[in-house]
Amino acid sequence: MAPFIQTLALILDVAFTLLLVHVIMSWLINFQVLNLGQPLVAQIWQGLNRLFEPVFRPVRNILPNTHPLDLAPLAVFILIIALRDYFLPSLY
Template sequence: MTTLGLILLAILNVAWWILIAHIVIGWLVNFQVLNMRQPIVAQIYFGLNRILEPIYEPIRRFLPPTGGLDFSPIIVFLGIVVLRIVITQNMIY
């Protein structure tokens, strides 16, 4: 069980950093610090968007419309935190 728990924690850590990168790049693009006309910025942004959109879409269906704010990354963030806590509390050392 410990090995499986550590593998799951590693996967959640990768997902955590992908989510943080997507949020930060989204902010930088919205505040016009990064330009989407730069090919590398566009590739990174759209690549992360393609990875995370299948996760965000089911959450967006259940959230009420909030105008320009998207709360689905926060829900995914909290889900990752909860999963990390559950895995670490249930690992047998």
């Protein structure tokens, strides 16, 4: 059972890191520090959007509409932290 839990913890850590990169990139793009006209930036941004959009969509359907502010990444952060820090250690 321990290898399964360790693998799940690793997956949650990677998801947390990638989500953090996604949020920081969105800020940098909105403040025009990063330009989507650059091919590398555009490819990373599109890849992260393709990865997280299927996760964000159901969360956005549940949360209230706060149009200029997207709360879906925050809710996913809280979910990942709860799974990683509270539920996984209780399975050991």
